[in-house]
Each structure stands twice: as C-alpha cells, then as structure tokens.
Amino acid sequence: MLPTARLLSATSRKIRGTPPNEHLSPTQLCRALLREASYLPDQTAREYFHRFILWRFRSYQPIDKASRPFREINEKPKQRLLAANIDLRASEKLRKGRQALSLLRQANNGEHRPLRKVLLAAYGRTGRRRHELIQPLLQPAIPESSDALGAILKETPANNKKPLQELYHDDSRVLSFFDAPRGKSGDKAQIRISKEYPQLEAVIQANGQYRPRSNPRHALRSVSLIAPTTNSWGRPMPVKRAKNMVRNWYKYAMERMLPPLPEQEWDRLHGLALGDIKWEPVSLRSIGTVRPEGANTDLSSEIPLHLLEQSGPASDLDQAKNRLLHSLYPPKSTATDARDYTSRNRITPRFMQRLYHGIAQLCCKLVWESSLNRWTVVWGSVAAKERLRRVWTDPVEADLLFSGVDERGRLPMPPRNVEPLQNNGNLQHKDSQ
Template sequence: MPCDGLAYMQAASNLKSIHLLRALLREASYIPDASARQYLGRYIVSRFRAYQPSQNATASIDVQALEQHRHRAFKRRHASIIIERTRSTQRQAQKGLNYLRRANQGELPCLRKILLLAYGRMGRRKYELLGDLLRPEIPVHDRNNAASADTPAPLHQLYYSDKRFLSFFDAPKKKSATELTIEISDRHPRLKTVVKSQVQAGIAIGRDIKRPHLLTPIRNVWERPMPIKRARNNVKRWYAETMTRLLPPLPNDEWDRLHALTTGEKWIEFAKPRTRAIELQSEPRNEDAQWRAFIHQALALDKPSKADRQWGNQRPHNITTRFMRRLYAKILALSCKLEWNEDRSKWYAVWGNKPTKLQIYSAAVDGALFAGVDAKGQLLQRPPRVRRATKPELLSS
C-alpha cells in the first residue's frame, strides 16, 4: 500500500511538471517579440530536458547530447537529484509562469527584462556573445609572422601563471611613480574597442565601467614591491567586474533589425491573440435569471477599488506599436554593433541613440490671470477689517 501511494504521488508530480511545461510554452508564445518568443521557447525546453530522466528521453541522440552539454544548467541531472529537486523546480517554474503572464499583460519592468534577456543584455545569451567577443585575433601587422600567435601572453610570463584571464592584457606600463597601467591586448581588438566605446559613451545597465584599462599600485601599504599573487588578483578582480558590466555587441543583422523596429521601418511581429472557447448552451437561458446574475455581478464588493489599482509608469500598459517602439529604443540604446574600417584597418562600435526626454515647455504668464489665488488655486483669505473706535459724543447723541 505505501508503494502504491508513493507511485501515485510521483505520477501526480510528473503530471504537474507536464502541465507547467505546456503552460510556459503557451505563455511564451504570446510575448510581443519574435526573437524573445524563440529564445524563451528554446530555454524552457532545455531546462525541462535537464530534469527529465534518461529513460523517458525521446531518442538516444538527445541523451548523449545532454550529457555532453557545455553548460551545466542544461546537463541532465541524476535520477536522485531530479527526485529531490522536483518541488523546488516546480515552484520556480510557477514563478516564471506568473512572470510571463505579467509581461503579456503589459507590465513594463517584466517585459523589459525579457527583452534584455532575449537580446543578450543580461543572462545566458550575454555570456554567449561574450564568448565570441573574447576570441583572439592576430593583428594585421603580425599575420605574416606565424610564431607570434604561439608566444605566451606577457602576464603569463610575468605572474608565472597560465590563467585564461591573464591572456587578455598587455605588459604593464609605468604611468607614474606609484601606479602601473595594464591595457587590453592588441590580440583582442574587438574587445578593446567595445570597452573603450562603452566607457566614452557612459552606457551601462547598473554601474558604469570606470576606465578602459587597469590601474594598479606598484607598492603595497608597507612600501614594499607588490606581491605577485596580489597583483594577479587585482587583474582578476578588474576583469570580472568589467565582464559583468560589459554589454557585448550584437550581430550586425540583428542590430539592424532592432534599429528598424525602433524607427518603424519594419513591422512588429505581434503574437496572434488566443481565441477563447465559446460556451455552447444546450438549454435556453432564462432572461430573468441572466438579468439577476448581471445585477449581482455589478454590485459585488470584491472588485478592486481605484485606490488599489496601479498608477504611474509601473502600471500595466496596452501593448501597442508605439509602446513597443519606445521599449525597443531603450534596448537599442544598450546595444552596439562592430564595423570594420578598411581605410584605418580598425574596428568601430556603433551604439544606438539614447531616448531623449521631452522638455517641459514653459512660457511667460500674465500674473493678472492668477491674481487672488494661491499655488493650489484656492482664494486667498483677506485680512479682517479693523474697526475704528467711535467718539463718545457721537454715542451720547
């Protein structure tokens, strides 16, 4: 009997997971952006496959692909881990479902975050774009020299380490008597261009990148030479902070498409609205009962009042073309593309224009129009009249 109860609970849990998967895919198909719909669909399926037992997989090829997946989040979990994390992952999926519903209802923060994830401004796709940006390139003047590509990075030799983050920098240069400057290596011209352009434009989602290079002290607080381990950790810390705040460039065709959506040159591919099912009444309704139900619904007190509704910028909006263009403009301001200049043989970063705020027009107003009222439009109180003292002879007469 206990085995039957355990099997029943496991079957019910599996059925709940299937319902959540279908609901998430259905809600993701209503997002008003084609790229976001594709991104969310792939992400949801990959995450659910990671918690699917191998014996329930559709084909052996899928099993081998998940076991050899590069990202740990998409690798298939062990059966014991799947059973242990079922409830927590179901709660997480339910939260994600509610978040997608709020985005489809027009809540600006939710929809903005989904577009940031889809266009690689944050989340997993951002680091996929960063992986392409961090690939080394042989400079133009060293392409004929094959031995230059095999030489180790300067910091590898200086700090006696083969860590990957040290390969992105040149040798330190003395800036002053107390500081050294470490620039990004010429083997990574695209990375160097994006970092410099983002610092010059002052573009960031959170905190800005302070400078396009690393400033590190020559000596420590005891005026001794900087230990190698601490110098290496300073480079590691600057690299981690910069990669966290860096906004990698989009592919040129995707950036051009986003720019066309912002300017209106390309139509926005809205999702087709779901057609609701029509209730079929086998028996004719009583008009008196229908009218009585309508009156009771209108007089119900469980409806939210105006005080409970959201107002301001955070309220749900109607998802229109104008609303989406303004949202695309905010995403485009955080995105760039790289273009190669043949004349100067260097990369250039092209960023989207920042959305301009409308200035409030103020004109001179005649003071006579608002005379006699205060700032709230209420009449000014006149001071009480002072009565004059009467003469005694007038009172006696």
C-alpha cells in the same frame, strides 16, 4: 533558472485557496511556460524563450526518461545531472518556474516593467544570453596575412605563454587576455587588453565612454587596470596579490559590459525603434469550445469555454457547498490581486516602438572601419540622433517657413481705409475766410 521536470509522472498538488500556479505539475508548468512564451509581442523574445524553456527542462530530465541526447543552449554536449541532485533542487526550481510564468503573463498583459525585463533578457542585456554574446569577443583575432601571422609567432615565446602568464607563472586563461604591464607613474602600472583581442578591447573602450541612464547594469568606469607596483611597505607587490587584482578587474569589466548584438539583429531592432520596420503583432487565438453530450455535429451547438466557466452551479446544494468551502478555505491574496491594473497598457505599435527605442539605446554592434584599420562600436541612440540631426539640418528656403510674418513672428495688421487730407494751401484759405 527555470524549473525541473523530475516529477513528470507525479500528480499535481491541489490545495484550496492557493494561486493557480501552485497546482501545476512540472509537465503542466512546462506547457504553460511555452504557451505564454508564444504570446510575447516580439519575435526575438518568442524564439529565445521557447529555446531557453526547453533547454532548462531538458537539463533536469533524468537519464532513464531522456528521449534524446541533451545539449547546451549553444548546441554543445553536456553531461546530465544525477537523480539525487535533481531531487534536491526540484522544489526550488519549480518555485522559480512559477515566478517565470507570472512574469510572462504580466508581460503579455501589457505591464511595462515585466515586458521590458523580458526584452532585456531576449536581446542579451541581462541573463544568460548576455554571456553567450560575450563569448565571441574572447576569441583571438585571425591574422589577415602570412606576414602578420609570422610577426605574431616571432613575438610568442617558445612555451606559448602570454605576457602575464609568463610574468606571474600561471596558465590561467584570464591572464591571456592582457598585455604586459606598462609604467604609468612611479608606483603605478597600467595593464590593458591585449591587441590579440581587438573586438574585446573596442567594446570595453566603448562601454567606458557611453553611459546610458536606463542601463540595467552598473557603468564601467575604468577601461584598464591601474595597479600599484609596491605594497604599503614599499616592497615589490606579491605575485599572488597581483594576480588577484587582474582577476578582480576582469570580473568587474565582464559584469558591467554590454556586449554587441549580431549586425542583422541590431539593424532590425534599430529599424523597429525608428519605425522603419513595421511591428507585427501576434495573431489572436480562437476561443476554445465544448460540445455538450447528445448534441448534433453542427458547429452552432458548441459552447465557448469562457461562457461555460462563467455558468453558475446547477443546484442550491452546490451553492451551499461552495459557500461552506469558501468560508473554511478563503482564497489567498496574491501580488497580482493587489497590483494596480492601471499599470497595464494596450500593446500597440506606438507602445512597442517606445519600448524598442529604450532597448536600442543599450544595444551596440561592431563595425570594421577599413580606413582606420580597427573595430568601431555603434550604439543605437547615437545612430538615432544622427538621423534626426540630418532630418532637421537639411537646407530649407526661409520664405517657405517665415513668409507673411514680421520680425516677432506675428501677422502684420492690414492698413485702414482713411480719406486723404487736403493740402496746406486749401486749409489756410478756409481759415482766412
């Protein structure tokens, strides 16, 4: 979570010998985060983090200083926090905000791990957006016809409770996602996802079968709950313990599931990973300039900021003062200073394509198969392999590839120019002479 903006009017706490991020006030920190988010090399990441940063700061804005009603990141209205709670959380949120600023700076510098972490959050493999992508899967399917709706209404009991809600006498929403238990063996029962949630069932089945190596989450190893029907004394399982088993498995599945992306976003990511869509870098900003006092209005009189910052002190007294302050308050070493700068990369189209390929392996989309009358899940790596397989298995004439070589793939040696030998009769005649 990103920082609070409670102390908007507070002065920045400037301490000598501390990293620059420690100086930032909440307002400056918000602007710095938005600025770094605008430099990210991916369009989806820029849009997501811009929206996310504003949402986090507005969620901690006091009611008396709010200029607009606060809404969730998914445009749902939400009640603001109390001023006392904001004051208690301010320092911790500011610390996390400074960490987020360092992460965005490292990503913009071309460091592989921070940039991959940013892309994973932007495409919903980690973080808040992953939970947002899960929400559409938790909505029941809409019946295709009135006959299907009538069949559902006939199976639904009068109290409108789902099988597990009726069995365990509990109205929890978690229990509504499951079908009634089915006997798997003598003392085991299998509980699967309800047919009313076909998208959720298809995604869980696909996550159980597909296990990429670079998955930031633990693999989903069971696609259904196998629960014992009796306890260790051979008695029927208590209802409370059975409900806890269902809740724990639901939590286990939600923590390990990789939700599908929207089809249009998945197609764009897949095209960037394969090189079909050209990666467009962020346009470079011009360097700021300063006009000295008393200078004319000509543009040639302006001085770039980086040259102004590199200029030394004006007098020997200032130099002695700086040396004294440096000896009294030595600069604090940070993780950025100790980091090996060889980990930074130039952000090129090839570098981004390799990153996109790794992210696409973790992303999927839902496709409706009318012939099978069900939802199927397509993963990015599987689609890429199918394309490469079509490229390399196209029929090609063998003469075009292996013409002019022998069985070992070597060029044959040209024949030597040898004079023809005389016949045997002439040789015998010469010997008799």
